[in-house]
Amino acid sequence: MAPLTIIAGEIRQRWRHLLLWGVLFALLHQVAMFAALLLRFRAWPNYVTFYDWPGNVLHIIRSTPSVRDMVGIIREEWLIEIGRMNYDYGTGISEWSLNIMPSRLLVLCLLGAMVGLAVSLLHRTACAAPARNGLRATTGLGAFLVALTNVTMSWVVCCATPSWVVGLAMLGLGTSTSLALERSGPLLSVLGFGLLTALILYLAWRKSRPAQQSKGVPAHA
Secondary structure, X not given: OOHHHHHHHHHHHOHHHHHHHHHHHHHHHHHHHHHHHHHHHOOOOOEEEEOOHHHHHHHHHHHOOOHHHHHHHHHOOOOEEEEEEXXXXXXXXXXXXXXXXXXXXXXXXXXXXXXXXXXXXXXXXOOOHHHHHHHHHHHHHHHHHHHHOOOOEEEHXXXXXXXXXXXXXXXXXXXXXXXXXXXXXXHHHHHHHHHHHHHHHHHHHHHHOOOOEEOOEEOOO
16 A cells, blocks of 8 residues: 555544644643743733734735735734733833744644644554654654744744744843844744645554564564
8 A cells, every 4th residue: 555545544533633633732832832922021021912813814805916925924824812912111012922924824733733643653553662762762853843933923032023033032142143043933833734744644554564574563554
């Protein structure tokens, strides 16, 4: 049985399970970002703003002739903003905020589903403990890279722009160094998805191999 056939069968059989993985991963990612902001600044947010995301997307589609520009702009549209406003300066300035973007939620849902698929294939594939630990580490690394580069927190010190490098600056990395790394985000995200894709294909390939004995451990699931 071909690896792609095995993957397709796994998705058909466990699509509800994978969907749950995706939704939970996206939600937990938002909760983790919110908790990180609370721990870093030790203060509760004092404002929540809801944006008309569907209306804004329709306006962008109608007013942007370039499809490429349209996709890029829609990708950065906000749905909800939760943050802390400092009113010591006139009408106020947002010191920090968590920005929830539907485009990033979709990416995180896909990431969660891929992690769930990898975990499912790993559980159904027999292999030695060291190899299993290595495959788990690869899954974790791929998920970490994608999750890290889809952080949408803003901090006034980092020009108040929601970006994944804000998390690095909050952890203590120099602001200028963090901002210099911002362009590496897409590359790291692609690398993370690439690791997960390669892992899923590898696990499906192992599952497709004929039953045989290797050092006393069956090579099939």
